[in-house]
Amino acid sequence: METTSQERTPLLQDMKVTIHKTSMIFPSKQIEKKSLFLSNIDRVLNFHVKTVHFFEANKDFPPQIVTEKLKKALEDALVAYDFLAGRLKMNTETNRLEIDCNAEGVGFVVASSEYKLNQIGDLAYPNQAFAQFVHNAKDFLKIGDLPLCVVQVTSFKCGGFAFGITRSHAAIDGHSLKIFLDNLAALAANMPLIMTPFNDRQLLAARSPPHVDFPHPEMIKLDNLLPLGNESGVFEASSEELDFKVFQLTSKNINKLKEKAKINSIARVTSFNVITTHLWRCKALSGPYDPNRSSTILYAVDIRSRLNPPLPREYAGNEGEFSRLVEMVWEGTKRMGDEYARSIIDWGELYNGFPNGELLVSSWWRLGFEEVEYPWGKPKYCCPVVYHKKDIILLFPSFHGVEGGDDGVNIIVALPPPFGSRVLEGRGGKGRGDF
Structure with missing residues (x-):
């Protein structure tokens, strides 16, 4: 299966960003100080x-x-997202991670770049220098302070700007961030909230007593408790040199994969299932041949509608042959019903650990960040500051600013040299690659 590979000109290594002001933003009204329970899912997904x-x-x-x-x-x-202005803390009595809703605020940074927006390069390409458009949460204004959210506005010489967000995944996941941005856009237009966040994480508390009803090979046990500001586990940065590449699957590519998946398959064939299967197979085949080697893949499933009763949509917390491989991916999603999800939560109550797999596929494809309607318009493009880890693959919407862009998907992959350097030698235009 061939995919379109976005080649690039040499990347800017310095966005020439100047920080003008750093401050804290506090709720506009007095809020009730309280401790917010975090589920075992929130606790595991404790990274920025x-x-x-x-x-x-x-x-x-x-x-x-x-x-x-x-x-x-x-x-x-x-005021509605009071927990975002709080801080993570360890409850010494329960030995659980909580959010102290203490109104200590979120970080706010005002900056500028010496470039125009059209001078910083292809926005769809994951330039690690884009990290200059966001601000680290750790030790933000004082040593030891770790805000759950930091916002940076960086203006360009042309009048455009970048809106960078650093957020704690323990506090708010991708689906909830989309709702938060919709609400932020509404408030910026002097309109009421579009949707009030639902913050009761007790809905995902472990059962009493906890009981694990299924094997959970997707979880790995740890000997020690994860640190308060955990950035370890599946998101731990790689020390090796990596180069990033963007592959694009068009709608036509995806439909071909779907047709291939339907052969002798009982699976529900979705775009995500076939894309994930395609990536899994490529990853498994990229290593040296070993008939005894097994390959595992990790991907997130939104459990809001799968629990009994379902979580509210506005819930603010976390949740061989090609056709046969698609079935395996589908089966992994299908088994994530109420009982299986509750079993994973109870597993987290009994053991210390986090999700583990040879490959993590993180889909931002359908979150809709690019559809948020701010008073000044929709974003030209939204992208992650990429993780320096070769086993994480990100799915993002196709960049419509690229000639021929459609409703396909951009696949961001980190490749170790010499392959990464070799395949990225292009100087503009598009190339073809056997992904």
Whole structure:
């Protein structure tokens, strides 16, 4: 199966960003101070995620006006999202991680770049220098302080800007972030919240007593408790040199995979299933041949609608042959019903560990960040600040600014040299690669 490979010109290594001001944003109204229970899923997914949202210039909304509106919208949003203004803490009595809703605030950074937006390169290509458009949460304004959210607004010479977000996955997952951004956009337009967040994580508390009813090979046990500011486990950065490459599957490519998957298959053939299967097979075949070697894949399943009763949509927490491989991926998704999900939660109550697999596919494809309608318009593109780890593959929407872009998917892959360096030698245009 061939995919389109986005080749690139040499990347800018320095975005020439100057930080002008760092501050804290606090809720616009007094909030009740409390401790927020975190589920075992929240506790395991305790790491920070960084995304950048790029916007073209809008003469009615220059960066200074946007910055003021975002700041005010954040202050108002933190009344409903009071936990985002809190801090993680360990409850010494229960030995559980919690969020102390203490209104200590989220970080806010105002910055500028010496470049115009059209000078920083292909937005769809995961340039690690995009990290300059987000700010680290650790030791933000004082040593030891770790906000659960930090926002950075970086203006460009053309009047466009980048909106960078660092957020704790323990506090808010990707689906919930989309709702948060919708609410932020509404508040910036002086409109009410589109949807009030539902923050009761007790809905995903372990049963009493906990009982594990299924084997869970997707989980790995640890000898020691994960640290408070855990960035380890499946998201631990690689020390080896890596190069990033973007592959694009068009709608036509995806439909061909679906047709192939339907042969002698009983699986529900979805776009995600066939894309994930394609990636899994490529990863498994990329190593040296060993008939006794097994290959495992890890991917997230949104369990909101799979529990009994279902979680509210506005829940703010976390949750061989090609046709046969598609069935295996489908079976993994299918078994994630109420009992299996509860069993995983109970497993986390009994053991210390985190999800583990040879390959993690993280799909941001259908989250809809690029569809958020702010007063100054929709983002030109949204992308992650990539993880420096070769076993994480990110799925993102196709960049419509690229010629021929459609409703396909961009696949961001980290490749070790010399392969990574060799396949990225192109100088513009598109190449063909056997993915």
